[in-house]
Amino acid sequence: MTVTFILNGEPQTVEADPDMPLLWVVREKLGLTGTKFGCGIAACGACTMHVDGVATRTCVLPVGDVEGAEVRTIEGLSDENGLSAVQATWLEMQVPQCGYCQSGMIMAVEALLDENPEPSDDDIDAAITNICRCGTYARIRPAVHAAAKRRRA
Amino acid sequence: MTEDTEQKSPSRLGKWTRRTILASAGLIGGGLAIGTVLAPNRLAMASDDAAEAGEVVLNTWVKITPDNRVVAMVPHSEMGQGANTGLAQMLAEEMNADWSLVSVVEAPVDDAHINSDMARGWVLGEAAWIPGFMYPLIDFGFLKIADGLVNQITGGSASIRLTGWHGIRRAGAAAREMLVAAAAGEWTVDPGDLTVADSTITHAGSGRSGTFGDFAAQAAAFTPSLKPDLKARGDYRIVGTSRPRLDLPGKVDGTAKFGMDVTLLDMRYAAIAFPPVIGEEVVSVDDALALERAGVETVVDLGDAVAVVADSYWTASQAIYDLDIEWTGGLAGLTTAEIFATHQDDLDGKERDVMVEEGDAPGTLDEDAVSAEYTVPYLAHATMEPMNGTAWVRDDLCDIWIGHQDPLRAKKALIDLLGLPPEAITVHNQFMGGGFGRRGRLDFVTYPVRIAQAAGMPVKTIWSREQDMMNDTYRPAVTGRMRGAVSDGRLAAVAHAYIDAETGMPDSEGPFAFQYEVPNLLIERVKCPSPVSVGFWRSVDFTQLAFFNESFMDEMAHSAGADPLDFRLAHTSDPRRRAVLERLKAEAGWSPRPEPGRGMGVALVSSFETVVGQIVDVSVSEDGEVRVNRVTSVADAGLRVNPDACEAQIQGSVIFGLTAALFGQITVENGEVYQQNFPDYEMLRLANAPRQTVYFIDSDHAPGGLGEPGVPPVAPALTNAIFAATGTRIRDLPIEKAGFTAA
Ligand code: FES
Numbered sequence: 033m034t035v036t037f038i039l040n041g042e043p044q045t046v047e048a049d050p051d052m053p054l055l056w057v058v059r060e061k062l063g064l065t066g067t068k069f070g071c072g073i074a075a076c077g078a079c080t081m082h083v084d085g086v087a088t089r090t091c092v093l094p095v096g097d098v099e100g101a102e103v104r105t106i107e108g109l110s111d112e113n114g115l116s117a118v119q120a121t122w123l124e125m126q127v128p129q130c131g132y133c134q135s136g137m138i139m140a141v142e143a144l145l146d147e148n149p150e151p152s153d154d155d156i157d158a159a160i161t162n163i164c165r166c167g168t169y170a171r172i173r174p175a176v177h178a179a180a181k182r183r184r185a
Numbered sequence: 186m187t188e189d190t191e192q193k194s195p196s197r198l199g200k201w202t203r204r205t206i207l208a209s210a211g212l213i214g215g216g217l218a219i220g221t222v223l224a225p226n227r228l229a230m231a232s233d234d235a236a237e238a239g240e241v242v243l244n245t246w247v248k249i250t251p252d253n254r255v256v257a258m259v260p261h262s263e264m265g266q267g268a269n270t271g272l273a274q275m276l277a278e279e280m281n282a283d284w285s286l287v288s289v290v291e292a293p294v295d296d297a298h299i300n301s302d303m304a305r306g307w308v309l310g311e312a313a314w315i316p317g318f319m320y321p322l323i324d325f326g327f328l329k330i331a332d333g334l335v336n337q338i339t340g341g342s343a344s345i346r347l348t349g350w351h352g353i354r355r356a357g358a359a360a361r362e363m364l365v366a367a368a369a370g371e372w373t374v375d376p377g378d379l380t381v382a383d384s385t386i387t388h389a390g391s392g393r394s395g396t397f398g399d400f401a402a403q404a405a406a407f408t409p410s411l412k413p414d415l416k417a418r419g420d421y422r423i424v425g426t427s428r429p430r431l432d433l434p435g436k437v438d439g440t441a442k443f444g445m446d447v448t449l450l451d452m453r454y455a456a457i458a459f460p461p462v463i464g465e466e467v468v469s470v471d472d473a474l475a476l477e478r479a480g481v482e483t484v485v486d487l488g489d490a491v492a493v494v495a496d497s498y499w500t501a502s503q504a505i506y507d508l509d510i511e512w513t514g515g516l517a518g519l520t521t522a523e524i525f526a527t528h529q530d531d532l533d534g535k536e537r538d539v540m541v542e543e544g545d546a547p548g549t550l551d552e553d554a555v556s557a558e559y560t561v562p563y564l565a566h567a568t569m570e571p572m573n574g575t576a577w578v579r580d581d582l583c584d585i586w587i588g589h590q591d592p593l594r595a596k597k598a599l600i601d602l603l604g605l606p607p608e609a610i611t612v613h614n615q616f617m618g619g620g621f622g623r624r625g626r627l628d629f630v631t632y633p634v635r636i637a638q639a640a641g642m643p644v645k646t647i648w649s650r651e652q653d654m655m656n657d658t659y660r661p662a663v664t665g666r667m668r669g670a671v672s673d674g675r676l677a678a679v680a681h682a683y684i685d686a687e688t689g690m691p692d693s694e695g696p697f698a699f700q701y702e703v704p705n706l707l708i709e710r711v712k713c714p715s716p717v718s719v720g721f722w723r724s725v726d727f728t729q730l731a732f733f734n735e736s737f738m739d740e741m742a743h744s745a746g747a748d749p750l751d752f753r754l755a756h757t758s759d760p761r762r763r764a765v766l767e768r769l770k771a772e773a774g775w776s777p778r779p780e781p782g783r784g785m786g787v788a789l790v791s792s793f794e795t796v797v798g799q800i801v802d803v804s805v806s807e808d809g810e811v812r813v814n815r816v817t818s819v820a821d822a823g824l825r826v827n828p829d830a831c832e833a834q835i836q837g838s839v840i841f842g843l844t845a846a847l848f849g850q851i852t853v854e855n856g857e858v859y860q861q862n863f864p865d866y867e868m869l870r871l872a873n874a875p876r877q878t879v880y881f882i883d884s885d886h887a888p889g890g891l892g893e894p895g896v897p898p899v900a901p902a903l904t905n906a907i908f909a910a911t912g913t914r915i916r917d918l919p920i921e922k923a924g925f926t927a928a
């Protein structure tokens with residue numbers, strides 16, 4: 033069937049099995065590979081995109097469900113002004129190691145800060161449940177606070 | 186071409202006493218190119234038994250282009266350590282280059298057409314070309330040597346420690362000397378009167394100056410020196426500073442290309458069904474249902490697995506469930522309990538290799554000796570990026586796109602598999618979404634190629650997380666028996682007999698060493714090959730054996746009624762280890778039992794020429810829930826090329842080691858691996874990750890490894906802390922086996 037949604041601000045129409053998860057539609061049919069596959073069962077967060085502004089694990093989200101929705105991926109974060117505050121902070125604090133989890137991590141943090149511009153440690157712990165196998169957590173928490181500050185500035 | 190041999194220090198290369206360094210230079214694209222090869226001594230290299238010697242061949246390339254850029258081509262693939270940035274720093278330092286003009290090439294071009302120059306490429310050399318002047322270096326039976334390589338390229342924490350320290354520094358210094366010589370010739374001045382800074386050569390007397398690029402072509406006429414003047418450490422201004430990693434911009438905006446992200450024209454996608462029971466083979470496949478599914482193109486019976494090729498990965502992965510496969514053979518009855526029982530039998534009755542013997546430990550240990558038996562489980566690597574490979578096989582050509590820790594070994598495997606000459610095979614190495622030893626294996630090289638060959642088109646094969654976890658080459662489950670005695674507050678004797686499941690780690694690394702001074706010591710190994718496939722797992726045999734040794738050292742301290750940290754200090758005179766322990770004691774506010782329900786544990790391990798000590802601080806609730814409050818690490822890693830990247834490696838290693846000790850175990854029931862995905866094989870997350878502080882000792886030593894040495898002390902420091910808090914000694918990992926849970 034045909035599904036139409038907005039991807040990073042541009043309307044997209046794809047021909048796909050409506051059960052196919054959004055992750056694979058975006059990676060394979062639309063060619064944006066910044067969002068990653070990690071577990072396929074909504075357990076790791078590597079596939080996080082924003083669907084109507086909500087951080088969503090797209091490895092289990094049928095594309096049929098996003099008809100008309102606004103979808104944003106890591107590729108849609110930076111604009112003509114450059115990197116988003118979260119991305120810039122991530123670079124400044126040298127957060128990524130292998131980097132594979134970081135698209136999902138950054139998307140989860142962006143959604144948290146959209147909703148809660150000044151999160152506490154507990155808010156961060158509750159919202160950011162993505163797995164980073166390289167163990168970058170020691171830098172993530174301070175980076176979230178720093179990014180929050182940068183956004184408010 | 187010039188060559189030189191040098192004495193080497195004891196290390197993983199311990200079997201040889203000398204190594205050869207070859208260097209050559211030439212003119213490429215109007216610029217200067219210098220190559221260095223570190224090889225076993227040349228005679229060994231040319232002889233037939235070279236492959237058995239376990240050689241390391243490390244290659245670095247430096248190119249100085251006419252537009253004044255310095256490009257390093259390194260044999261290491263980036264899996265997250267930031268080592269390539271460190272290598273570029275070492276190069277820029279010796280050249281006195283402008284850091285902003287230096288780059289590293291580590292990802293090859295996505296060009297399927299190989300020309301005859303590229304045909305000689307091997308390690309990431311596929312990225313570019315191997316110039317003709319290097320041929321003599323390469324033709325020393327190179328592939329034979331490749332065959333003997335086991336995970337030597339990006340493994341063993343080797344990038345900075347070996348390639349950087351021995352290869353790239355020298356290449357940089359030699360390049361600088363050649364550029365200076367060229368400038369001196371052009372200006373007819375004494376080279377000694379020239380200064381070099383920020384990629385510019387200046388003659389103060391005449392006020393003349395020119396860039397590296399200006400002299401790159403002339404410099405190629407000179408012969409590189411193998412003993413160029415290397416800078417004194419006191420003069421470093423790039424090495425030792427935390428330069429931002431060159432690979433990170435692409436890792437925050439989604440543009441970095443991992444193996445998983447490779448996309449070829451007309452590419453198809455494959456999913457694989459591996460046998461549910463270890464070692465089973467296919468009897469028959471009924472693929473009728475799968476082939477009816479829209480998008481499925483073909484089903485490939487590989488004999489030891491079955492693949493579905495489709496127009497999308499999701500379709501292929503769904504169609505796997507449509508297959509009706511009959512399997513046969515395999516280790517149907519195998520259980521982990523049975524494997525541990527074999528360890529007992531083998532420790533009781535099998536022949537032992539004596540690894541270390543000093544004094545008379547058996548004679549000293551009477552029935553009052555303290556005995557303890559420890560076990561550790563199988564562990565999966567669970568790299569964040571599941572295994573995958575994209576291959577395209579034509580009649581007489583094969584291209585593969587993967588993220589491999591040892592692309593040379595991958596290439597050799599394909600030469601053997603396909604019977605094609607080396608020049609017909611191109612390995613396009615990509616970023617790795619984690620390696621930890623898993624990406625030195627060959628399964629994700631050969632299966633994708635076999636599938637693509639059968640399908641007759643470019644195919645990306647992706648392991649599901651479940652297939653990745655159930656078909657790993659695991660950190661082995663092993664058992665160690667220790668006995669020991671103290672007298673007058675000092676260690677009198679220690680005896681250790683341990684199971685070696687044969688991961689292939691060289692003995693020269695000494696993972697079995699008891700790292701404290703004891704007059705009577707006996708260390709014995711019992712070889713017991715694992716029926717479950719095992720391999721290198723971040724820090725290899727150190728993780729198992731350090732858990733045994735550092736737990737037992739704690740038991741010995743307890744038996745002596747001593748403070749565990751002071752007891753360690755009392756039994757080591759090594760200045761590096763002492764400095765680490767003393768710093769740790771000061772920084773962590775050491776107090777084994779600061780309050781009821783809270784404890785601190787310490788452990789110290791030297792591995793890969795780096796010393797790491799850790800103190801883990803835990804709180805344990807009444808019902809056995811363990812919260813790790815803080816981990817303090819102190820490391821002597823020698824010279825730190827990029828201090829921030831070094832800190833990141835220790836921080837990550839702590840999480841890796843803790844995750845394993847708190848949750849990690851792979852078990853086998855009825856021949857099947859039980860754990861399939863993250864809920865069964867849990868990971869630490871932000872909420873339960875401890876606070877961390879990392880300190881480094883300012884050290885005169887050459888750079889030590891950093892990707893791995895932070896892992897081994899974590900597990901024993903954790904269980905020693907739980908003992909301090911509760912009085913319960915955990916001898917079997919993970920902690921749930923002793924009734925504890927992780928918060
Ligand atoms: S891939 Fe979607 S949560 Fe792991």
Ligand code: FES
Pocket residue numbers: 128129130131132133134163164165166167168265569618619
């Ligand atoms: S940076 Fe490697 S998994 Fe997070």
